[in-house]
Amino acid sequence: MPDNVLDKIDPKILGERLKSARRAFGLTQEAVADKLGFVRTTVVAIEKGERHVAADELIAFARCYGRNVSELVKQSAFTEALTPQFRAALPNSQLETPLPEDQLFRACHELEARAEDYLELEQICKAPLPQNYQKPYPLEDSLISPEQFAEDVAQEERNRLGLGDAPISDLRAVFEAAVGLRVFFYEMPPFIAGIFGFNDRLGGCIGVNIKQPWYRGNWSLAHECGHFLTTRFYADVDIMQKGRWGKHRAERFADSFAANFLMPRSGVNRRLSEVEMSRKERITIADLVTLADYFGVSVQAMCLRLEVLKRIPTGSWDRLKAGDFKPDKARQVLGLLRSDRRHSKWPSRYLLLAKAALEMGELSESQVAKKLRTDIVSAREIMQELDSLVVYEEGEQFSVIPVDLASPVSAE
């Protein structure tokens, strides 16, 4: 008789995982006991790690919570999840109309799940994410306004990252490669712009709603990075609803950081002066749209920034809106509406690690598909795109020159 595998799994770790899965699914211990035909004390004892779980029971728990058994029994240590942080960050108490908490919570849980998957890929490939984290800037201790503090921090971060005051062509790459944040774009409910969470194990994790236009996604990303730089031990859920946070210092800082980091005062002023000098005319709406595109922000964000910088009169954006100005129509006319401009769902490093793990036989195709939140055939397509960049034909001979993006350049 072979050894019982369940005796080898730490009941405390398994119990914690079962508890976390139950909570994520929104069930009480009593409801689970009723559903599975157990007594409540059995569920309590299993979750506390005081009683070993039987094979049938484990399979029943997994099905009840919509989880895989493989997820529940994996051998990594259970660590405190980001999820409770998110629960505290959910802003319903500050809103006039409460938002559907289950949808908010699912979006937060998804960020954590993706970050966990990323970490697992790094562990498989023995390639930890290089983290270039500054100590949090002391926003709470600062005596100046959050807006002024944000301008100083944005400038310091730009200097630290060697960005000068030029537009950032790929903001995500900067935050991923130069800072070491985990950035994911995925579908969230329409009222969420972005999410931020942090713990020592996963590092800084940012989720951005992929349904937003490209430039709005940049703003959300920079906004969440603002939270990482200051109040990183508090999770954030950025809700697209007017007046949501009142004058909360952290939110004012994050918004102002986004504006200053994406549109640095000196860079915007210089570019604007170049435009003005070349034509000796005042700024036109076309200039505004072009400038927004140049800095990768929305026309509204650029217009409000120019108002703050006193380059255009206060209230200009309100007047444009009142005149039924349509930014997308303007972009189209100026040839700036590009359908290929969208954020990819996955960090390219994530895809390369998944491919390397597949090639090494450390992950199966099904496991890779689950990590990419897709089906097996779609996962194959994504993996193939990474390695068959060149098809070589010589006469009637068909051959593929594999260009494996996950392999080292100096491979022999």
Add this chain to the structure above:
Amino acid sequence: MASILIQDACVLINLLASGRFEDLANGCGFRFAISAGVAQEALFLRNPDSVGREKINLERIVECGILEILTLESEAEKLRYIEIALDLDDGEAESVAIAECRHFALATDDKKARKVIQRRGMKIELWSTCALLQHWQSKCLVSDADMGRALANISSRAKYRPKFGHPDFEWWAKLLSK
């Protein structure tokens, strides 16, 4: 040779994409089966007529008796499944556990699944997509042209092809060009 061949999700997708699943099931000398976990996975193929994907419907081939769906039965099977789930996904772990406990053959192309089977010293008769197709071709005298069409279907609908350096890479490429 075992009488029942249990397929993992990846091989099942490939064989269904070939357009010859029924012929393969009748001509390979095995009864085809999958685990309930594999049946529950989201299984799709690329649609040849559009850019979209189509959900695989197993109902018809199960009703016709071409494919059998197996569930974990004994305590030993369930324990083995949980043990293998430490390394593999649920559908794969079920397939391996059932194949081992019931002495069935297992069809998988997966490097990781094969690695786990080898590392655990499991005695399972292993098949791959290419091995099954080659077996079917020689047993049923399938023409190279027909085989080439089946491989083209697998390439386009399941996005599977042996990689450069795979032992069957040349065989696949040669038949594909027929």
